[in-house]
Amino acid sequence: MYDVAVVGAGPAGSRYARQAARNGLDVVVFEQGTVGEPLACSGHVSTDIWEYTDDARDDLLQNEVFGARFHTGGPGSDDYPFYKDEAVSNVIDRVGLDRHLAELAREAGADVRQDHTVVGVTEDRDGVTVEVRGPDGIERHRALLVAGCDGPKSRVRRELGLPEPDELLHGVLGFDGTVDHGDFVDVHLTVPRFFAWRIPRGEAGVEYGLAVPPGDDAPGRFEEFLAGYDADVTRRCSGLIPVGPPERVTGRRSFLIGDAAAQTKPFTGGGILYGMTAADHAASEIDPADPATLGDYERAWRAELRTDIRLGHAVRAGYSVPEPIQRLGMKLFEGEIGVHMDRPTTVFSREQLKALLSRS
Numbered sequence: 001m002y003d004v005a006v007v008g009a010g011p012a013g014s015r016y017a018r019q020a021a022r023n024g025l026d027v028v029v030f031e032q033g034t035v036g037e038p039l040a041c042s043g044h045v046s047t048d049i050w051e052y053t054d055d056a057r058d059d060l061l062q063n064e065v066f067g068a069r070f071h072t073g074g075p076g077s078d079d080y081p082f083y084k085d086e087a088v089s090n091v092i093d094r095v096g097l098d099r100h101l102a103e104l105a106r107e108a109g110a111d112v113r114q115d116h117t118v119v120g121v122t123e124d125r126d127g128v129t130v131e132v133r134g135p136d137g138i139e140r141h142r143a144l145l146v147a148g149c150d151g152p153k154s155r156v157r158r159e160l161g162l163p164e165p166d167e168l169l170h171g172v173l174g175f176d177g178t179v180d181h182g183d184f185v186d187v188h189l190t191v192p193r194f195f196a197w198r199i200p201r202g203e204a205g206v207e208y209g210l211a212v213p214p215g216d217d218a219p220g221r222f223e224e225f226l227a228g229y230d231a232d233v234t235r236r237c238s239g240l241i242p243v244g245p246p247e248r249v250t251g252r253r254s255f256l257i258g259d260a261a262a263q264t265k266p267f268t269g270g271g272i273l274y275g276m277t278a279a280d281h282a283a284s285e286i287d288p289a290d291p292a293t294l295g296d297y298e299r300a301w302r303a304e305l306r307t308d309i310r311l312g313h314a315v316r317a318g319y320s321v322p323e324p325i326q327r328l329g330m331k332l333f334e335g336e337i338g339v340h341m342d343r344p345t346t347v348f349s350r351e352q353l354k355a356l357l358s359r360s
Contacts, residue, residue, distance in 0.1 A: 002028050003288040005130045005143035006110075007118045007156050009035045012258025012275035013149030014101035015052060017110040018285030027110040028100075028141065032117040032150075036098035040239030042173065042209060043094035044185065044199050045272055046342045047087055049336055052276050056100050063091040063202035066183040067337075070330055071267040072323050074190055075198075075228030080330035081184065089185075091201045091343050097272075121146055121159040123252045144288035149279075152240040154260035157193050160251045165262035166244025168196060171270060174226060174233035188225070189319050189326060192216065194269075196225050203245045208233065211241050211269055241269035243258075245302075245309065249347045250294040257282055263305065266312035267341060273342050274305055282317035339344045 004020055006013050009031035017029045031345060043062065050057050068085025106112050113134070118130035128146040132139045148156025152168055182200035188210075189195050196210035208231055212218045218238070225348065226233055242262035249261040257263065258275030265350040277302040318329070336358060338351030 002141065002143040002146045003026075004147055005030065005128065005131070005141055006147040006149055007121075007154075008148070008150035008260070009102045009105075009112055009114075010098055010149060010151065010258060010260075010275075011052075011101055011272050012145065012260075012263075012279050014098070014112075014151065014281050015276040016147055016257055017105040017112070018101070019280060020110040021105065021256060025288065027105075027142070027147070029105060029110055029112040030116040030118050030130070030328070031102075031112065031114050032113055033127075035112075036095035037097055039173075039237050040171075041093045041094055041272075042091060042199065042207060042270065043097070043195075043201070044197075044207070045092055045270070046089050046272055046340065048342065049090065049097075050091065052191065053097070053100060054104065060092045060096050060100065061090055062093060062204045063181060063200055063251060064183070065089045065091060065167060065185055065200075065341045068185045068187050070190045070334075071186065071190070072326050074188060074225070076190075077266040079186070080233075080327075080332060083184070084337060091199055091204075091207075093204070094225035118150070118155050120159070121156050121254070123160060123254060126255050128232045129354075144253065145286070145291070147282065148254060148256040148260045149275075150257050152242040152262075153260045157256055157260055160254050163246030163248055163253055165211070165242035165246055167210040167242070169213060169239045169241040169243060170216070170238065171209060171269060172218050172238045173207060173209040173220045173236065175201075175205055175207055175223065175235045176230070176231045176233050177205040179203055182318075190225075191221060193320055194316070195319055196221075198229065206231070242271075243269065243336045244313075248271050248298070250298055253291050253294075255282060255286065255294055255297055266309060267315040267344070270342070272338075274309075277304060278299070306341050308345050315344055325351060 003025040006029040046320035064087040069079035096257040116134045186198040199207040245262040263274040264271035273324040281300040287293045338355040
């Protein structure tokens, strides 16, 4: 009988497993393949990432980014720069991040098992049964609780009948090997209800990507976007991006973290920081011996992220306003900023006010 069975060894799952194991819990983690593969997520993150990685910065960092150029048109169109004098964000080895966080979980005492695919989950009064297909066939494991950290199409969420995210976008990524140490990412507000992007990754090349709502032609739009940049993409991947947390991310003896809970930024789809923030709340609030504490987790993560998620929806709504209004808004606010890339609430911060006043 484990204290917690964690399904998924992405950033949220590995972070929770590490913190829970450090708290003395007996934790097992099941990853359906090799940790970090297949890649289905951008490696553009805030500098806060290093608070969760110990001393891995030198190994994972690919490039420092100081701002973004926003475009209302495609490649080559006029841009509106927003920037800081210090690094706004970093570009990292995304596969390396997953593997490093999983290793930190192992070092803390969690039993991390690759090539173990969860095929069934059931709850009962005394715990959960997790059915897993491993290298030696079907295994059944018992735990007091199960943590679903298994992404947008969470098996745990589906098996236990937990509510779905509000929306699932279709994201596409492509990688060009051309070395680019540029200081700015490019953001194109040309995709309905979302955007396309170009991210310089230093010696690792350039990342191109976009996301579209269900039913739109993601591959076709992506080809058109690449052609505008004359990009030579040799590697591609795609995946779903959950937006909008459901009304409930806990069950009788279960809880969701990260993409499985749609703990993502509505305005970018990124979820690494939000997922690991929620993972820390889960580790500090949930006592496997007392399922009632699952409610404490619900309240804690929502209290911290609710306002940023709500404001994030408002930011995303701006992607769909008429282009003349977009241009006017960006013209008014372009220049130096004091906003944190993961926290829309910082638009009301002293740093942002100072940046605005400095332009007058």
